[in-house]
Amino acid sequence: MTKIIAYLGPKGTYSEVATLCYGKYLQEKKLIQSELVPIVSISQTLRTLAKGDADIAVVPVENSIEGTVAITLDTLWELEGLHIQLGLTIPIIHNLLSRGRSLEGIKTVYSHPQALAQCQKWLEKNLPQAQLIPTNSTTEALHHLNQEPTAGAISSLRAAQLYDLPIKVSNLNDYADNCTRFWVISKEPHDHGNNVSLAFAFEANLPGVLVKPLQIFADKEINLTKIESRPTKRSLGEYLFFVDLQGDTTQTPIKSALQELSSLTKVLKVFGNYDILNIDHQQLNNIS
Known part of the structure; x- marks a missing residue:
């Protein structure tokens, strides 16, 4: 059996990392294979599930630094017939990726709003000259690096490896214990847990x-x-x-x-x- 799992893409996002963790859990605990499908936004990820184009959706719901991911709650309230199957918490380590030669030369930093907020103190101290520009995901931010030599992006180690991009600075987190909780959601009712x-x-x-x-x-x-x-x-x-x-x-x-x-x-x-x-x-x- 194979389950289609929708997540906030593209490949390399923290949502993909969480989804890969869940896919491994499915395989080891329930002998179920998974097919991952990247979606352009959190809202559309849940709507893809609601329309029946996926069996499962994995979406972020809360970060230990920045709090609730509001769009997840708002969309879940709006849609009918969706049920949380599991909570999944992963540690978050942000990295600054750039093709620029030095930090001083970085004029813009792209990333998801949550990632920018979670690194706000570091950015203010080390890149006070940079304009911060939000994107739909931490991986979408990487698209600017090849076109803009003065651009930086905050993203995951996996994204840097997938797209062969240099990491300028590792672990930008303002707080060491940065983690995000995701919800694994499907249309199947789930009536047990803690x-x-x-x-x-x-x-x-x-x-x-x-x-x-x-x-x-x-x-x-x-x-x-x-x-x-x-x-x-x-x-x-x-x-x-x-x-x-x-x-x-x-x-x-x-x-x-x-x-x-x-x-x-x-x-x-x-x-x-x-x-x-x-x-x-x-x-x-x-x-x-």
């Missing part, structure tokens, strides 16, 4: 409206690991809420909490009940 991700919206955002849902979880001693608001995009000041919690949806307290929460909210979506697989540097080296 983590639950859900989102809900109210009929109207009235004062104190969030207190009751939070009290439900508190009363049942359910540990919330994250809560975040996102605009509904209908009206200024209207929000929906994303929540991560510890537990299994088959457990009575969580079952009961979700039933009560459903009666308080206009829309409640449970995205998945899943475990998290942590990939270390050694495992990553075996992939890339």
Whole structure:
């Protein structure tokens, strides 16, 4: 059996690295082969899955430095019938790639907005003269290097190796423990694991409206690991809420909490009940 897996491309992105890790996991644990399909954006990666053009999508959801990848949450809320199968956390090591002769000669630096933000302090200190230009992915940024001798790009070691590009500086991370969590998503429901991700919206955002849902979880001693608001995009000041919690949806307290929460909210979506697989540097080296 072969599964088609969509990810944010082109080859060499951190999303591809995460997808390769998951492909290896599928092969070793479930004897399933995978075919990787690069997609131009995170949103389109999820839409490719929703349309049935892929069996699985791997998308970034949170970085330890810059926080949530908002487009992932927004798109997952918009689409129907998608379920988180697994969380996958990988270490992130950014590198500055350039064909320029010196750092002083670099006038522009291209990369994904998250990568630029994760290296902001280093860039301000070492390349204060450079204009920072966002791209759709860390690999897309590399396309500029052959045309612009004064350009640099922040990307992965794998990308440098794939495209035979010189690394000017290794490990630009502002913080050493930089990692990104990805979600492995498919159309198949997944109802067991140690983590639950859900989102809900109210009929109207009235004062104190969030207190009751939070009290439900508190009363049942359910540990919330994250809560975040996102605009509904209908009206200024209207929000929906994303929540991560510890537990299994088959457990009575969580079952009961979700039933009560459903009666308080206009829309409640449970995205998945899943475990998290942590990939270390050694495992990553075996992939890339």
